[in-house]
Amino acid sequence: MSEVCGYVSILGRPNAGKSTLLNALTGVKLAIVSDKPQTTRTTLQSVLTEEGAQIVFMDTPGIHKSDNTINRRMMRTVRSALDQLDVLLYVVDCTRPFGEEDSQALDLIRKCEAPVILALNKIDQLEERHHVLNQLALYKEKFEFAAYVPISAAKSTGLDILKKEIVARLPEGPAIFPEDHITDVPERFLGAEMVREQILLMTRQEVPHSAAVIVEKWEEKKKLIHVTAVIYVERPGQKGIIIGKGGETLKKIGMYSRLEMEAFFGKKFFLELFVKVKPDWRESTEFLNEIDWRKLTSNEQEIEND
Numbered sequence: 176m177s178e179v180c181g182y183v184s185i186l187g188r189p190n191a192g193k194s195t196l197l198n199a200l201t202g203v204k205l206a207i208v209s210d211k212p213q214t215t216r217t218t219l220q221s222v223l224t225e226e227g228a229q230i231v232f233m234d235t236p237g238i239h240k241s242d243n244t245i246n247r248r249m250m251r252t253v254r255s256a257l258d259q260l261d262v263l264l265y266v267v268d269c270t271r272p273f274g275e276e277d278s279q280a281l282d283l284i285r286k287c288e289a290p291v292i293l294a295l296n297k298i299d300q301l302e303e304r305h306h307v308l309n310q311l312a313l314y315k316e317k318f319e320f321a322a323y324v325p326i327s328a329a330k331s332t333g334l335d336i337l338k339k340e341i342v343a344r345l346p347e348g349p350a351i352f353p354e355d356h357i358t359d360v361p362e363r364f365l366g367a368e369m370v371r372e373q374i375l376l377m378t379r380q381e382v383p384h385s386a387a388v389i390v391e392k393w394e395e396k397k398k399l400i401h402v403t404a405v406i407y408v409e410r411p412g413q414k415g416i417i418i419g420k421g422g423e424t425l426k427k428i429g430m431y432s433r434l435e436m437e438a439f440f441g442k443k444f445f446l447e448l449f450v451k452v453k454p455d456w457r458e459s460t461e462f463l464n465e466i467d468w469r470k471l472t473s474n475e476q477e478i479e480n481d
């Protein structure tokens with residue numbers, strides 16, 4: 176039997192459901208998900224190995240207008256995901272009307288030379304079948320996609336068809352990674368993201384955008400993993416919101432993220448959380464390097480090489 180293997184980048188507007196789709200396609204909840212736009216801040220690779228096919232999926236931040244340093248960096252990340260790929264998976268939220276920003280997002284994917292598959296997501300939210308057909312017709316008019324697949328990432332509807340459309344367009348070749356390989360992302364980044372996910376779920380307005388998490392200690396002991404993480408916010412008021420009355424919110428953030436870590440890594444965790452204020456961190460290249468796992472990995476390598 177011939178084997179196929181290739182890279183698939185998942186692109187789309189913020190909140191379209193890219194990370195939900197990455198998790199659903201691979202069956203591993205690697206990417207954090209929330210109803211707040213710009214949940215994903217950096218690319219995240221997750222590998223799916225099935226009989227005869229290995230697909231290296233890449234989740235990306237949502238395509239949006241860049242105004243500050245963090246947003247410009249996120250858009251750079253999106254563009255870099257267009258560099259090396261065999262198939263582009265373009266995800267749209269079919270419950271949202273098509274607007275100017277969608278046109279701009281399409282301009283970006285027009286630059287891609289690989290086949291582009293349209294995943295029309297959130298069809299579980301549409302009441303009538305003809306709404307799906309209307310949306311498909313609209314997208315057909317805008318761009319010649321290689322395939323059009325209505326899906327619900329949340330309900331895992333249409334994902335087998337989507338996988339088939341992807342696999343059909345991957346180059347022949349042996350697997351790049353061993354069968355049990357899932358990701359290159361370091362454990363401590365995944366842990367930090369699990370804390371950030373709880374912040375996104377429990378806070379509103381500016382707080383989710385102003386929060387960053389760094390795991391400072393990840394120590395494997397005999398019976399448990401000891402993790403110390405710092406939650407950074409931009410203003411003292413936001414620190415108060417994260418901590419909550421009598422420390423209630425922080426306690427909940429800690430408890431739910433610890434449960435996530437225990438379920439994912441299959442070990443007991445002792446999690447310590449601290450909250451610090453770092454004004455305007457979203458404009459600091461140095462700090463943005465610190466929270467980006469790809470930089471984190473190279474720093475760690477540098478330390479090892481010293």
Ligand SMILES: Nc1nc2c(ncn2[C@@H]2O[C@H](COP(=O)(O)OP(=O)(O)OP(=O)(O)O)[C@@H](O)[C@H]2O)c(=O)[nH]1
Pocket residue numbers: 187188189190191192193194195196207208209210211212213214215216235236237238296297298299300326327328329330
């Ligand atoms: N009803 C419904 N909701 C969905 C579906 N897919 C995703 N969602 C919801 O849409 C919201 C955004 O999902 P994400 O997966 O975080 O979206 P994203 O495209 O990764 O967003 P960014 O990382 O911010 O760019 C979450 O509340 C999801 O639960 C779907 O198929 N149906």
Ligand SMILES: [Mg+2]
Pocket residue numbers: 193194195206207208214215234235236237
């Ligand atoms: Mg995302």
